[in-house]
Amino acid sequence: MMAGSVSIAGTGERIGRGLPIEAAVHEVVRDALAGAGLSLSAIDMVVTVGSDVLDGGMVGTRSGIAGAYGRELLTVPSSAGHAFATAVSMLDSGQAGTVLLAGWGEGTKFAALDGRIIQADPFYARPLGADASAIAALQAQRLLADGRMSLERLTEYGAAMRMRADLADDKTAGMQEWLAPNWSDGACALVLAAGSGAVRVVDFGTAFRPYCPDPADLDPAVWVREAVERIGHTFDEDLAAVEAGGPSALCEVAALAPILDSAGWRPLDPRVNATGGGAMAFFGPATGLRHIIAVADALADTSGSGIAIDLAGPIGQATTVVALQGAKQ
Amino acid sequence: MSGRRIATVLGVAQVPMRTRLSQYTYADLLGVVAARALEDAKVDAADVDGLILAMAPTTTLGIDEPHFWATADLPGMKGFLGRVHTLASSGLVAFRLACAHVAAKRAKRVLVVAADLADESPDLIAAIGMFANPFAERHYPQSAAAAHAFEMTAYMARNALTERDMAHVIVKNRANGIANEYAQLRAPVTVDEVVDSPVLSWPIKRADASPRTSGAAAVLVGPADEKGVAATGFGNYANHPVSGARMVPGLDESYFDASDLRQAAARAYAMAGIERPHDEIDLAEVYASFGIIELLSIEGLGLTNGGVAARMIRDGEFHRDARLPVNASGGATCGTPISATGLIRVIEATLQLRGTAGARQIKHEPRRAAVSAIGGLFQLQEVGVLEA
Amino acid sequence: MSDVQERGAAKPARSAPEDEFVFVDAAWSLKQSFRRDPLQASFLAGLKAKRLLGVRDPVRGLVMFPPRSFAEESYSDMSDLVPVGPGGVIRTLTKVIPGGKEPRPPFLVVFVQLDGADSAAAGALRGPGSDVSDPLSLIGKRCRAVFKPEPDGAWTDFWYQLEEGAAA
Numbered sequence: 016m017m018a019g020s021v022s023i024a025g026t027g028e029r030i031g032r033g034l035p036i037e038a039a040v041h042e043v044v045r046d047a048l049a050g051a052g053l054s055l056s057a058i059d060m061v062v063t064v065g066s067d068v069l070d071g072g073m074v075g076t077r078s079g080i081a082g083a084y085g086r087e088l089l090t091v092p093s094s095a096g097h098a099f100a101t102a103v104s105m106l107d108s109g110q111a112g113t114v115l116l117a118g119w120g121e122g123t124k125f126a127a128l129d130g131r132i133i134q135a136d137p138f139y140a141r142p143l144g145a146d147a148s149a150i151a152a153l154q155a156q157r158l159l160a161d162g163r164m165s166l167e168r169l170t171e172y173g174a175a176m177r178m179r180a181d182l183a184d185d186k187t188a189g190m191q192e193w194l195a196p197n198w199s200d201g202a203c204a205l206v207l208a209a210g211s212g213a214v215r216v217v218d219f220g221t222a223f224r225p226y227c228p229d230p231a232d233l234d235p236a237v238w239v240r241e242a243v244e245r246i247g248h249t250f251d252e253d254l255a256a257v258e259a260g261g262p263s264a265l266c267e268v269a270a271l272a273p274i275l276d277s278a279g280w281r282p283l284d285p286r287v288n289a290t291g292g293g294a295m296a297f298f299g300p301a302t303g304l305r306h307i308i309a310v311a312d313a314l315a316d317t318s319g320s321g322i323a324i325d326l327a328g329p330i331g332q333a334t335t336v337v338a339l340q341g342a343k344q
Numbered sequence: 345m346s347g348r349r350i351a352t353v354l355g356v357a358q359v360p361m362r363t364r365l366s367q368y369t370y371a372d373l374l375g376v377v378a379a380r381a382l383e384d385a386k387v388d389a390a391d392v393d394g395l396i397l398a399m400a401p402t403t404t405l406g407i408d409e410p411h412f413w414a415t416a417d418l419p420g421m422k423g424f425l426g427r428v429h430t431l432a433s434s435g436l437v438a439f440r441l442a443c444a445h446v447a448a449k450r451a452k453r454v455l456v457v458a459a460d461l462a463d464e465s466p467d468l469i470a471a472i473g474m475f476a477n478p479f480a481e482r483h484y485p486q487s488a489a490a491a492h493a494f495e496m497t498a499y500m501a502r503n504a505l506t507e508r509d510m511a512h513v514i515v516k517n518r519a520n521g522i523a524n525e526y527a528q529l530r531a532p533v534t535v536d537e538v539v540d541s542p543v544l545s546w547p548i549k550r551a552d553a554s555p556r557t558s559g560a561a562a563v564l565v566g567p568a569d570e571k572g573v574a575a576t577g578f579g580n581y582a583n584h585p586v587s588g589a590r591m592v593p594g595l596d597e598s599y600f601d602a603s604d605l606r607q608a609a610a611r612a613y614a615m616a617g618i619e620r621p622h623d624e625i626d627l628a629e630v631y632a633s634f635g636i637i638e639l640l641s642i643e644g645l646g647l648t649n650g651g652v653a654a655r656m657i658r659d660g661e662f663h664r665d666a667r668l669p670v671n672a673s674g675g676a677t678c679g680t681p682i683s684a685t686g687l688i689r690v691i692e693a694t695l696q697l698r699g700t701a702g703a704r705q706i707k708h709e710p711r712r713a714a715v716s717a718i719g720g721l722f723q724l725q726e727v728g729v730l731e732a
Numbered sequence: 733m734s735d736v737q738e739r740g741a742a743k744p745a746r747s748a749p750e751d752e753f754v755f756v757d758a759a760w761s762l763k764q765s766f767r768r769d770p771l772q773a774s775f776l777a778g779l780k781a782k783r784l785l786g787v788r789d790p791v792r793g794l795v796m797f798p799p800r801s802f803a804e805e806s807y808s809d810m811s812d813l814v815p816v817g818p819g820g821v822i823r824t825l826t827k828v829i830p831g832g833k834e835p836r837p838p839f840l841v842v843f844v845q846l847d848g849a850d851s852a853a854a855g856a857l858r859g860p861g862s863d864v865s866d867p868l869s870l871i872g873k874r875c876r877a878v879f880k881p882e883p884d885g886a887w888t889d890f891w892y893q894l895e896e897g898a899a900a
Contacts, residue, residue, distance in 0.1 A: 035767060037802065041809075055807050061582070067401060067429070068408045071764035075430040076720040079584045079804030087611070088582035088724060089437055090430050093397075093411050097426030100450070101441055107448035108350065110578065110615070124765060133408045138369065140413075223424035225416035241422070300409075328412055333424070483887035484841045484854040485828055493826035494843060501824075501871040546827035546838070546867070584804040588843055589796060589851035591823040600824070 021106045022212025022342065025050025026308040027204040030296040034200035036070070036121050040080045043204040044117060051206035053113065058206070060087040060111040064098035064118035066299045068130055071121075081117035081204065094327030095203075095303025096221060096335020103216055106209045113209070118301025119202040125299075126198035131329060135226055145227060147262070147329035148195070154233040154330045155265050163234055164269060168282070173264035173294070175283050180291030196262045201298035203305050214311045217320070217338040220245030224332035235261070235270035235331045239324060242336040243273065254278050255319025255341070256286050258306035260293045261326030267292050270324050270331060289313070293326075300327050307337055314341035346731060347576030347616035349568035351443035353730070354453070355385025356691040361528040361559035361679035364463050370405055371414040373459040377562035378418050385564045387453060392564070394451030395420035397427045398438035398458035400683045400719075404465045420455045431719035432631060433726040434458065435561065435686030440578045440728060442565040452567060459560035460681035488633070489544035489553065491587065491721045496547050496636040498591070498600040503652045507547055511538035512658040513635040514551055514677055520664050521674025523703035526688075528557050528679030554633040559681030561688050573694045577618070577729035579611025585723055599722060605644030608725040609714070613646075616729035618712070622649035625729075626710035627696055628670045629689035631717035633680060642670055645714050645727065669706045672696065686717035690728065697732040771799040774813060780885035784817040784877055786849045794850035817846035818877040819895065822870050825857065840867060844875060844892055859893035870894070 027046030029039040048055060061083040065074040075090040089105070091098040095118055102114040125131070131147035158164040180197070207216070220242035224232065257274055259267045268282055275282060290309055296302065303325025310321035320340045327333040357380030359365070359373065368376065374397075382389060395418055397411045407413060411427040425445055428438040435458045442454040484490070500510060515535055521527035533551060541551035568574060583590065583604045590599035598604040609621070618624045628647060632638035642653040647668055656662060662670040671677070673692040676685055693713035695701040715728045771787060775798055778785040787799030791806035797816050802809055825842040840862055843852040857875065864870060875892040883889035 037767075041802065041807075044807075060580075066409075067403075071766060073401060073429075073431065073720075076585050076723055078582060080802070082807055083582040084584050084804040084807075086582055087580040088430070089428065089441060089580070091426040091441070092429050093409065093424075093427040097424075100425060100445070104441070104444040104448040104450050107450075108444045109447075110444055121765075130408070133406070134410075134412055135407075136371075136413045137407060221423065221425065223415075223422055225421070226412035328409075332412075484856075485826075490826050490828065490841070494824045497826060497868060498824040498871065501868045543827075543829050546829070548826075586796075586800075586851065588853045589805070591843055591852045592845060592850055595794070595850055 020210055021103050021216040022208055022210065023205055023214040023216065023311045023339070024053070024208050024212040025206040026311055028305055028308050030199055030201040030298070030305070032123050032199060034202070036119055036200060036202060037080045039200070039202035040117060040119050043202045044082050044115065047115065047204040047206045051208070053206060055082050058082060058086060058113050058115045060089070060105055060114045062098050062102045062114055062116045063088070063090045064092055064095055064301045064304070065120055066092060069120050069122060069125065069299045082115055087111065092300055094300045094325055094333045094335065095307065096219070096325035096327065096333065096337070099307060099335065099337060100219060100221065102207050103219065106207060114207045115204060116207060116304070117204040118304045120298030120301050121200050122198040122298035123200050134329070140227055150227060150329045151263055153230065157230060157233045158265065158269060163236070164265065169265055169268060172268045172282050176264055176288060176291045176294035179289065180295040196297035197294055199296035199298050201296050201302065201305065203301060203308055205304065205308060205311070211342060213315050213342055215340045215342050217340050218246040219335060219337045222334040226329070228332060233330065235266050235326060235334065236272045238332065238334040239270045239336060240273045242334050246336065246338055253318065253320045254322070255317060256289070256310045256313035256321035258288055258292070258309045259324035259326065260302055260306040261331040262293065262297060262329060264294065266326050266331040270326055270334070274322055303327060303335065310339050314339055316343055317341035318343045347618070347729060349574035349576060351446040351568055352566045352570040352572040352574050353563060353690070353694050354387060354566040354570060354572055355381040355564035356562070356694050357381035357384055358526050358561040358688055358691055359559055360526050361557045361681060363528065363556060363558065365461065365558040370410065370459055370461055371416070373560040374414050374418060374457045377459070377560045378455060378457055381455065381562035381564045382419060387564060389419035392420035392453045392455050394423045394425050394442070394445055394454030396425050396438045396442050396454060396456045398434040398456060398683050398687060399427050399429060400431050400434050400460070405461065406464055418455070418457065420453070423451060425454065430724050430726070432633070432682050433686050433717035433719035433724050435684050436689060436715060436717040436726045436728060437580070437686065439563055439565070439687055439690050440726070443575045446565050446567055454565045455562060456565065456687060457562045458684035458687050460558060460683045462556040462558045462681070485545065487545065488721065489548045492634045492636055493545040493548040494587070495599060495640065495722065499636060499639065500547065502600070503654065505654050507539050508535050509654050509658055510547070510635060511535040513638050513654065514538045516657055516663050517671050517675045517677035520672055520704065521678030524673045524678065525702070527674045528555055529674070530678070548634060552635045554676040554680045557679045557681045559679065559684055561684040561691055563687055563690055573697045574731050575728060576731050577612040577616025579608045579613070579615065579727045581605065581608035581725045583723050583725070585720065587721065602640040602644030605641060605716065605725040605727070606646065608727045609645045612727040612729050618729065621646035621714065624712060625668060625714045626708070626712050627668060627672060627693065627706060628714040629673065629675070629693045630670060630715070631676055631685050631689055633676050635677070637718065637722070638671065638675065641716050645716060664704065664706055672701070672704050672706050686726065689715040689717060690730070693730050697730060770801045771811070771813070775799050776885040779889045780883045782879045782883060783815060784846060785813045786816040788812040788814050795848060796851045797846055797849035797853050814848065816848040820844040820846035820875060820877070822873050822875055823852045825867055825870060827867055842870070842875070842892055846877070856891040857893070858891050861894040
């Protein structure tokens with residue numbers, strides 16, 4: 016349960032291929048500040064998320080590109096959800112009044128050679144060939160074989176997300192196979208503040224599994240349910256937007272199931288992943304910020320509620336569910 | 345005046361630091377310290393509902409995003425709240441994050457773990473060099489020794505100090521390390537031995553530098569209303585990486601005078617209700633991989649009341665039997681597993697405040713401690729305040 | 733990284749004791765791509781022309797040398813190139829002992845705040861007075877950037893020498 020009141024006051028997002036990443040970060044920070052009606056000097060604290068390995072640079076010491084200079088800085092590179100949680104708890108516990116949350120990733124490098132091969136246990140898993148693709152394939156095999164997912168549903172969802180990504184304003188989004196990430200470059204920023212604002216953070220919940228979870232425990236729906244249990248709020252009646260972004264279409268459609276089943280929505284409802292989910296862009300651990308932003312933007316000037324699901328890791332096992340509420344009376 | 349309690353340290357654990365800990369993998373180390381911290385806290389693993397991993401650059405480990413591998417089955421794993429990476433200050437920042445989540449009622453028992461193995465990568469410089477932009481200034485040595493030599497030279501010139509004067513902080517720490525059963529270096533060293541040790545980048549000598557260390561640490565954090573040492577203040581200051589822009593009189597000399605650390609400390613002290621740190625702080629544990637960093641940290645934390653730390657140490661202040669001991673544990677001079685070193689500062693301060701620091705316990709009953717850690721080349725400053 | 737320990741000479745690879753297992757012997761091979769700062773080309777072209785160029789921060793009015801296209805301090809883009817130097821003041825230094833087998837004399841690396849610049853930058857100090865037995869005495873002394881006769885457009889095109897009075 017949230018202890019206090021935190022709001023999203025401004026957002027900024029850039030995605031594409033071959034983005035000059037530092038310039039993109041500057042732009043999204045400026046957009047988020049403008050949306051919040053604040054100057055950088057009004058920000059107490061910066062929280063950043065990204066991957067050193069993806070960028071070839073250390074996110075922490077590079078965070079000046081996100082406005083960290085002279086401010087307090089925390090870098091939580093494991094996932095957008097974890098970084099979001101950090102920002103909220105800093106505000107909630109009174110250690111900051113305003114937080115600029117920023118993340119980025121030069122993901123297109125991994126399109127050429129997926130660097131995630133270096134994540135698995137080097138003693139037992141890597142010698143057997145475990146890498147992100149192998150784990151994702153195992154997840155897919157299990158979910159399809161157990162009947163928790165049908166190939167038809169998955170294919171339909173994957174195709175629809177690719178269509179939405181192609182139809183989006185940014186024409187640089189590419190096609191996505193239903194198992195592999197659409198590696199892109201991206202930068203996102205949000206301004207969060209203690210107190211009321213355009214979009215209120217209702218609560219968030221997390222779940223986590225290690226790199227190679229138990230083969231019987233590969234269903235993102237289970238993790239999402241676990242995360243939702245930590246949220247003390249139901250929002251079925253006024254649900255207006257749902258976003259789930261992960262390393263694959265399969266991961267997303269599995270993760271969406273508990274939310275959509277509860278709301279009685281279909282995965283292809285236009286209010287679900289309106290911009291194509293992960294098919295639009297995947298740029299490493301910061302990707303989840305894009306989905307939080309998408310829900311926040313959809314709720315601005317409304318009184319509806321929304322849910323953003325961050326699925327980080329090779330099979331989405333660092334799961335964060337964020338519940339937001341538009342503050343219009 | 346006491347500060348408002350933010351969260352409580354329920355349990356602490358570390359392993360004896362060594363150059364090599366070949367009997368453990370990285371994951372093993374985390375498991376060992378996690379179990380010991382819970383034992384210290386007398387808390388069951390089932391009651392831990394949050395977990396945070398502090399891990400600096402992972403190229404030294406050879407595994408990217410090690411939180412996926414190494415947290416398997418650790419207490420609180422299902423409530424994993426993230427990996428903190430602010431380089432060598434990661435451990436202290438991770439502790440701060442755990443306190444924030446507990447204070448925000450996000451979780452009741454958050455375990456912070458950290459470990460580093462110094463010998464997993466045969467070439468540490470190359471491992472860290474993977475993150476260096478090749479277009480950045482490359483025309484002068486970019487080593488940590490050179491980077492801090494620039495600070496040491498300026499400090500000596502400004503304060504009219506000799507190399508012998510500068511050696512006393514190392515002599516102090518190495519003497520302190522003898523009584524610390526977790527220290528990697530537990531033999532004394534003389535001023536002559538420090539000054540005569542091989543030059544890395546003048547005036548930095550090998551004896552000025554901390555060793556390469558393998559080790560691990562864990563801290564269990566609980567709500568403020570529980571019994572135990574409490575965190576009462578945190579402050580942080582992110583400087584930018586261009587050291588040359590921080591060497592300018594009248595504009596910004598933070599590279600030379602720790603004015604950035606001073607700002608981080610001011611933020612922490614404001615939160616903790618401290619107005620006169622020189623009088624109100626009873627001990628400090630400061631991360632310092634070179635002696636000059638400790639001197640700048642002592643001054644930046646306001647512990648010298650305007651004096652010059654090197655001279656004061658030479659004259660007996662800040663030793664373990666002094667009024668305000670700094671690094672009674674021996675500090676990073678005697679061992680520093682990078683990812684855990686900030687957390688070890690919290691642990692050592694906690695043990696002193698509890699009165700359970702054994703042979704290295706300071707004699708007067710300390711009530712308040714300052715802890716600090718630095719990420720990058722004197723870039724990311726983190727300060728915390730703990731109270732008994 | 734303030735925690736890296738450096739050795740003057742290259743360290744031979746250490747072999748594991750015979751009773752230890754080496755489970756994994758592997759290396760990372762990752763593709764990386766880095767972008768050059770947009771101002772770097774102008775800066776290096778300036779060096780080739782024996783000119784030292786800084787850049788003005790439009791918000792703070794300060795001149796940064798070497799030039800970079802973004803100021804984290806004021807969160808603003810920078811593009812206004814400004815000549816600086818060639819004289820300046822030594823702010824700090826270190827004496828580098830080169831590694832390797834052949835004996836080479838140590839050399840001084842100095843941080844110099846050039847005239848007209850509001851930041852310091854590193855370079856080698858050479859020439860008369862640079863081999864002083866008390867390097868600390870050089871701090872605060874004036875020096876001058878000296879170019880090689882035919883610069884290449886690289887940082888190694890220039891070094892610093894003490895100004896005449898300072899070399900005493």
